[in-house]
Amino acid sequence: MQTLFYVSSKEQQLGPFTIQDVKEKLSAGELSPTDYIYLESVDDWVLLMEYQELAHDMKPAKPKKPVPKVNVEEVSEAPVAETASAAASEASSPSLTEKKEEWFVLKGKDRFGPFSYREIIRMLQEKQVFEFDYVWKAPMKTWSRVAELEVFAAEEIEKMAGSDDPGVQQLFFRRRHARAQHGASLIVHDNHKVWKGESLEISEGGAGIQMSNSMLLPGQKVFVHFKPSDGLPSFNVMCEIVNKKFVTGVRSSSTPVTYGVKFLAINGDMKENIRGMATNIPA
Template structure:
């Protein structure tokens, strides 16, 4: 813990984009870049305490658990995080998606009333692209519904649906069917049973 604390609070960081190196940056600046969609899990960074350039997604300093701890403990770096306007829940449920050319499957990792983080069986989708996502009937979802979405972020993922896929996509909802909005509200703002929260599938994030 102490090593990570020292590295994040005092060390200057550098970013590799193509053949160009940028920096130095403070750790807080990199957090802001991640929040703004300017730095991704598949980008390489380096700091003096590291032997080699390393993917952001492979570093403990930028892990989900580490960043959550900064917020929960009111660390002085917590000011770098944007305040969420919509509650978010971790939710794994199957989806289909369509980009006007191809259907592909996947699953959600988290949802809010404003968007979702999904793992899709297509690594070639681009930022700003619009896709239709169908939330399939599952143990967590009693009825199917569609959501027109815009891709706002794409992240490297070690979790793969198959050899073709290795990306998470953050999507913003542009239009959601009425029954879908009702289900999203239930997931994120109440109505979740004790059994659902205890099995680790659903967890509310303020």
């Protein structure tokens, strides 16, 4: 049985700690529920909030008002304008120094939380929470998608990113690779079906693409063939879906949706070609 544990917080590996040490650091705020712990039993990093040995210690900080139950199908069918309008008045924009807000996240049938507003922003940046996930906090009457709340709108997040507060700046990462606009036609397949699409931007590490398939989810792997465009020759690359833009009113699996993909394996020469284009052409 594992007695010592390593944790990963803010891109730093810490430890080893006993499980009691980890509990104390959680209680003291030195660790966040969204930090990771390495479990020898699964040979992988797992979110602290998903580790059963720690889950009980995260339960005391529950909201005064019961978290509402939700029928995801009913919520997803509600008129977006009506839902967003009602939620906006209940989820007022928090100040950058607000730390006591208690947000809950609904992913499938599982509820996680409570989290502060900053922790939700951090999870959005780290792709642990997505625009299509549901969130709730008192006094909201129902769960709402992240994309439907003004407090999580791009303008609000950009305003935060421009803050001089060091604590806020830690929430945002700097892009590792330069990007450039890129308008290539492409073909995507997952070993079962094939879809057509186009690229919107590209870097040596990945791309923003739009394709006629609204059903893919972050974590899935697809094979993408980029056709020649903007000075780049055609190339093939295995990719992982890392982001998906929420689109209102989707009623068909063939509705065009924008995805962010990460290149898992790419030819070295092509990588250099993309890097050269991205660093020489303004994005």
